[in-house]
Amino acid sequence: MIEGLTLELASxxxxxxxxxxxxxxxxxxxxxxxxxxSNAESIAYVRARTNPALAEKLRARNYLDSTVQQxxxxxxxxxxxxxxxxxxxxxxxxxxxxxxxxxxxxxxxALLQRLVYIxxxxxxxxxxxxxxxKCGTPTNVYARVKCTRCSSIDININRLMxxxxxxxxxxxxxxxxxxxxxxxxxxxxxxxxxxxxxLGTVCSxxxxxxxxxxxxxSFFCRKCEVDFNLTxxxxxxxxxxxxxxxxxxxARTQTGLPIIQKALRQDGFEVEMPGRIExxxxxxxxxxxxxxKRVAMDIGSNxxxxxxxxxxxxxxxxxxxxxxxxxxxxxxxxxxxxRDVATMHDIRVIEGSSPLEVAHRIxxxxxxxxxxxxxQTGTDDSxxxx
Numbered sequence: 001m002i003e004g005l006t007l008e009l010a011s012x013x014x015x016x017x018x019x020x021x022x023x024x025x026x027x028x029x030x031x032x033x034x035x036x037x038s039n040a041e042s043i044a045y046v047r048a049r050t051n052p053a054l055a056e057k058l059r060a061r062n063y064l065d066s067t068v069q070q071x072x073x074x075x076x077x078x079x080x081x082x083x084x085x086x087x088x089x090x091x092x093x094x095x096x097x098x099x100x101x102x103x104x105x106x107x108x109x110a111l112l113q114r115l116v117y118i119x120x121x122x123x124x125x126x127x128x129x130x131x132x133x134k135c136g137t138p139t140n141v142y143a144r145v146k147c148t149r150c151s152s153i154d155i156n157i158n159r160l161m162x163x164x165x166x167x168x169x170x171x172x173x174x175x176x177x178x179x180x181x182x183x184x185x186x187x188x189x190x191x192x193x194x195x196x197x198x199l200g201t202v203c204s205x206x207x208x209x210x211x212x213x214x215x216x217x218s219f220f221c222r223k224c225e226v227d228f229n230l231t232x233x234x235x236x237x238x239x240x241x242x243x244x245x246x247x248x249x250x251a252r253t254q255t256g257l258p259i260i261q262k263a264l265r266q267d268g269f270e271v272e273m274p275g276r277i278e279x280x281x282x283x284x285x286x287x288x289x290x291x292x293k294r295v296a297m298d299i300g301s302n303x304x305x306x307x308x309x310x311x312x313x314x315x316x317x318x319x320x321x322x323x324x325x326x327x328x329x330x331x332x333x334x335x336x337x338x339r340d341v342a343t344m345h346d347i348r349v350i351e352g353s354s355p356l357e358v359a360h361r362i363x364x365x366x367x368x369x370x371x372x373x374x375x376q377t378g379t380d381d382s383x384x385x386x
Contacts, residue, residue: 005040009033045117053120059247059358060274062118063254070105071115072098072251075243077302083112083241085126090139093129093238112241119247123239131234132221138236138306140223145215147205154206155215160199163190252301256331256355257285260297263359264288267366277321284317285329293371296323297362301331308337315345324371329358 009030016026046054062068066326074083074097085093095112096104101254115121129138139320146153168185175181181190204211218229243251261271268290275287277294286297297313300306311328318326327348328334334342342349348365352358366372 004036005033025323045114048118052119058118059120059250061117062120063251063257067105067107067111068115068120068256069258071107071112072120072255076252076255082124083107085238085240091129091141092135092137092139093126095241110240112239116241119244120251121241122244123241125237126240127238128281129236129238131236132218132219132224132226133232133234134224134226135221136234140221141219142222143219144218144227146215146218147203147208147210148212148216149210150205150208151216152205152207156204156206157215158202158204160202161196162199163188163196165195165273171202172198252331253285253299255301257299257356259355260286260299260329260359260362263363267363277323282317282321284314284321284323287323291372293324294326295327295366296321297327297329299329299331300334305333305335306330306338307335308341311338311341311347314347315341318345318347325366325369327362327365329362331355331358 012021012026012033013030015021016023016030023031044054044058048058063072071083074080079098083095083097085095087093093109095107097107098104112121116123129142130143131138132141144153144179145155145157147155153327160169161172161175162169163175163183163185165188166183166186168183170184174184175190175196181196182188183190189370201209201213203213203215218227219233220227257273262271264271264286269288270290272287272289274283274285275296276283277287277296284296285299286295286371288297296314296318298310298317300310311334314326314328325348326346327350328338328342329350329352330338330351331351333351339349341347348369350361350365352361
């Protein structure tokens with residue numbers, strides 16, 4: 001459904017750019033389509049929590065997003081630390097990653113939650129915050145304790161303390177003597193916390209003079225002047241985010257694909273991610289086309305080196321799809337066994353420590369490949385013929 005609506009929006013944009021429809025019609029129709037797309041996406045992400053096939057499909061789409069790429073890289077190749085919230089003066093939780101050179105990248109909570117729905121991330125509870133039901137923020141929300149009779153916040157809260165050696169009980173303020181604690185009965189200085197204990201609290205209201213033990217509690221937004229409690233307020237859960245161990249290898253494989261895609265397209269290739277060769281059922285991480293030649297690529301990533309299994313999988317898929325060239329990309333490097341298998345089956349191997357380095361090496365390799373050199377020569381020769 002989302003794909004259909006997206007195609008419909010693209011068609012509408014083409015009609016407007018070709019001046020086939022007036023601006024008023026374009027604005028009204030595009031606004032409606034964008035709302036429908038947003039609603040369809042919201043429904044899809046909610047359903048993905050209980051639909052593994054849909055979650056996998058949505059993960060494939062999200063891996064193409066540059067911010068999602070940065071988030072995945074943070075967990076699989078970057079600091080690898082859980083992504084926890086940062087609270088600034090407005091008390092709104094924010095999330096930052098540092099992809100490179102210490103430059104912070106802000107990541108929206110909505111995006112992180114979307115990645116939870118489709119199984120890329122998992123959460124652990126960090127904190128619960130109270131949000132004003134009117135302005136929707138915690139910035140100006142304060143906890144209040146009030147008189148149980150008149151609801152005034154002008155109350156005294158006094159703790160009752162017992163001096164254990166002599167057994168006297170007084171309010172805490174009676175023990176205070178400048179920077180020390182002095183028993184008002186036996187006149188001994190309290191030098192150790194074990195010499196006294198708190199028995200409870202006694203509250204008094206300065207407005208109505210009522211006395212009580214437990215004040216009533218609520219929350220107050222000073223901006224909106226709204227008083228609310230657990231029933232009428234909004235409680236927001238704040239999470240720490242972790243990579244889902246079940247898809248970590250998938251995330252490693254997908255990290256860096258948009259960088260490679262961009263480099264190939266800038267060099268004149270048509271790129272499909274993921275892609276299939278015409279007539280074949282096998283899916284590759286990347287299928288690139290140029291000069292009627294087809295290149296099928298798979299990517300493997302690991303902490304130290306990629307082993308033989310993904311190379312064998314590429315070989316089996318290539319037997320069925322028959323691309324003009326098969327390429328295996330290993331980040332950071334391929335094992336000796338994997339390299340031997342690749343050499344045996346005429347699979348090119350590209351290694352690199354980062355997606356950007358890999359992208360450059362792929363282009364260098366393709367420019368040196370005979371199938372593309374011959375294609376360029378043939379094109380030049382044909383232009384010289386009368």
